Amino acid sequence: MFGLVLLIGIPMLFITGLLSYASYNPELSPLNDETPDKGVLGFYLFAWPTHPYWLYRLLQGVHVTLGVVLVPVLLAKLWSVIPKLFEWLPVRSIAHGLERLSLLMLVGGVIFEFVTGIFNIQLYYVFPGSFYRLHFYGAWVFIAAFVVHVCLKIGRMARALRSRSLGDELRTDLAHTVPEPPDPDGLVAASPASPTMTRRGAVGMVGAGSLLLFVVTAGQSIGGRLRATALLAPHNRDPGSGPNSFQVNKTAAKVGITPALVGPTWRLEVHGHGVPRVFTRDQLLAMPQHAAALPIACVEGWSTEDQQWSGLRLADLAALAGVPDAASVLVQSIQPPGPFTRVVLRGNQIHDPRALLALRVNGAHLSLDHGYPARIIVPANPGVNNTKWVHRLTFRA
Amino acid sequence: MARIVRWYGSGPLHLLVLVASFALTGYAMVSLFAVRPWEVAIWFVGAAILHDLILLPLYSLADLSALSVLRHRAADGPRVPWINHLRVPAFLSGLLLLVWFPLVFRLAVPYPGDTALSDSVYLGRWLAITGVLFAASAVVFAVRLRRLRRAGRGDKSRPAAGHGAAP
Numbered sequence: 001m002f003g004l005v006l007l008i009g010i011p012m013l014f015i016t017g018l019l020s021y022a023s024y025n026p027e028l029s030p031l032n033d034e035t036p037d038k039g040v041l042g043f044y045l046f047a048w049p050t051h052p053y054w055l056y057r058l059l060q061g062v063h064v065t066l067g068v069v070l071v072p073v074l075l076a077k078l079w080s081v082i083p084k085l086f087e088w089l090p091v092r093s094i095a096h097g098l099e100r101l102s103l104l105m106l107v108g109g110v111i112f113e114f115v116t117g118i119f120n121i122q123l124y125y126v127f128p129g130s131f132y133r134l135h136f137y138g139a140w141v142f143i144a145a146f147v148v149h150v151c152l153k154i155g156r157m158a159r160a161l162r163s164r165s166l167g168d169e170l171r172t173d174l175a176h177t178v179p180e181p182p183d184p185d186g187l188v189a190a191s192p193a194s195p196t197m198t199r200r201g202a203v204g205m206v207g208a209g210s211l212l213l214f215v216v217t218a219g220q221s222i223g224g225r226l227r228a229t230a231l232l233a234p235h236n237r238d239p240g241s242g243p244n245s246f247q248v249n250k251t252a253a254k255v256g257i258t259p260a261l262v263g264p265t266w267r268l269e270v271h272g273h274g275v276p277r278v279f280t281r282d283q284l285l286a287m288p289q290h291a292a293a294l295p296i297a298c299v300e301g302w303s304t305e306d307q308q309w310s311g312l313r314l315a316d317l318a319a320l321a322g323v324p325d326a327a328s329v330l331v332q333s334i335q336p337p338g339p340f341t342r343v344v345l346r347g348n349q350i351h352d353p354r355a356l357l358a359l360r361v362n363g364a365h366l367s368l369d370h371g372y373p374a375r376i377i378v379p380a381n382p383g384v385n386n387t388k389w390v391h392r393l394t395f396r397a
Numbered sequence: 398m399a400r401i402v403r404w405y406g407s408g409p410l411h412l413l414v415l416v417a418s419f420a421l422t423g424y425a426m427v428s429l430f431a432v433r434p435w436e437v438a439i440w441f442v443g444a445a446i447l448h449d450l451i452l453l454p455l456y457s458l459a460d461l462s463a464l465s466v467l468r469h470r471a472a473d474g475p476r477v478p479w480i481n482h483l484r485v486p487a488f489l490s491g492l493l494l495l496v497w498f499p500l501v502f503r504l505a506v507p508y509p510g511d512t513a514l515s516d517s518v519y520l521g522r523w524l525a526i527t528g529v530l531f532a533a534s535a536v537v538f539a540v541r542l543r544r545l546r547r548a549g550r551g552d553k554s555r556p557a558a559g560h561g562a563a564p
């Protein structure tokens with residue numbers, strides 16, 4: 001029962017996770033790749049699309065919310081196989097020994113993935129090293145064991161589910177709740193205590209746990225009025241009020257952006273074919289402005305509603321640089337060196353008419369925390385690749 | 398064939414699936430353990446051990462001791478299966494804490510600086526949700542107890558047992 005939910009949920013987590021990795025366009029440039037030694041594990045990568053514009057918002061919202069909601073199901077599953085977890089020795093045969101080893105990868109792997117993921121979305125960086133490395137390679141180690149486990153056990157699960165009707169089980173009251181018949185794996189207690197909870201109650205309690213976690217979490221991704229119900233989620237409130245009041249991933253103060261860095265001396269450099277062009281912010285504002293309604297969607301799973309951005313089309317800037325059919329652009333922030341201060345965007349992202357170097361949002365100038373004087377906003381792009389405090393664009397054919 | 402099965406302990410397909418899986422595991426592990434290998438290994442194996450040897454005995458113990466301590470108190474008067482009225486809110490509250498404890502206990506050092514949000518709200522919210530859960534459970538329990546007393550007065554001969562323990 002819990003196994004069946006995980007059989008659907010875990011592959012969904014794995015696939016949404018792999019897609020999230022693809023969304024960085026790691027093949028485009030080492031700057032975009034947090035796990036450059038991935039080797040064949042990047043076999044599936046593809047050019048990340050810009051349609052539909054809410055793609056990344058949905059994808060990462062599902063990954064994180066689903067993961068959180070599956071926690072009670074995972075705990076219930078582990079609870080139901082307790083005797084197995086303690087049965088390490090003696091190893092009865094080579095086959096049995098290999099299976100035990102694979103089971104260690106399975107249990108260690110799933111808890112490792114859940115713990116690193118859940119810690120990461122709360123910015124609780126106590127795990128040893130880069131989250132990307134641990135969570136990405138950990139996912140592969142775990143999924144290898146998961147596939148074996150499914151291959152070996154799917155027949156037994158189907159038999160167990162077929163052996164009785166779910167409806168009947170859920171209608172059984174406590175007085176009629178009887179222990180499981182003995183099973184070949186020895187998972188069923190030999191002399192169980194008299195029941196204190198029906199199967200309906202146990203499934204209900206786990207379901208209630210998932211529902212409660214959903215209610216206190218999902219609003220940070222769904223947004224709107226539901227954001228307020230996400231009582232325990234990290235991004236459940238607006239940090240301020242006014243047009244710039246939506247969620248911030250990293251504030252200017254945090255990454256070392258000072259007002260002096262973005263004062264009157266700030267310039268945008270546009271490199272491409274020929275001599276670089278240099279613009280003040282007023283010159284940029286005097287050029288034709290375009291609008292786009294796009295969300296900020298963070299890799300941590302939270303996102304904002306669509307914001308009304310306006311600024312210059314990346315395609316127009318590419319033309320200005322003398323590379324109208326640019327295949328890529330290197331975006332550099334004025335931020336002191338650190339992760340995601342430089343990023344490379346692909347041709348399809350440059351040429352989407354909604355892809356902007358934004359100067360204003362919701363009718364106001366960008367605030368410092370949202371990337372003043374200018375920031376990138378590209379449809380379906382993960383938040384960290386929508387670089388803030390941009391000061392140089394280098395278009396390449 | 399039979400000799401392989403006897404020597405190995407299962408069919409050749411079993412071996413094939415496991416070897417293929419270990420090949421992938423090994424490949425990913427080279428990178429997983431490339432940086433700070435010991436700490437990563439401790440986290441990986443430690444995750445399993447922490448759950449099996451610490452968390453699990455803890456919650457079993459809490460459940461068993463609640464059962465044995467409170468069983469005696471409930472002996473007089475009509476019986477309503479009460480343990481789940483304690484178990485369910487405790488489970489739900491504990492679950493919320495298990496997932497969100499870094500925010501609740503304000504352990505996420507970069508959080509306020511990164512997000513421009515304060516992490517001081519979470520402890521109060523978690524306590525409030527916990528309070529509501531236990532209070533709701535107590536109300537349901539009281540209602541059931543009352544109903545049972547009434548039923549008991551109306552029909553003394555019917556045994557109280559047999560009511561579902563489920564909420």
Ligand code: HEM
Nearest residue numbers: 013014017018020021067068113114117118136139299300
């Ligand atoms: C509660 C559980 C989980 C949470 C909160 C969580 C959280 C996250 C977060 C925040 C990311 C963003 C990093 C990024 O996109 O680069 C991510 C990526 C990823 N997750 Fe999870 N995750 C969870 C469970 C899992 C599980 C069980 C798997 C494997 C089956 C998994 C596989 C992945 C993969 C492959 C990535 C891409 C990593 C990369 O971009 O390098 N996650 N996860």
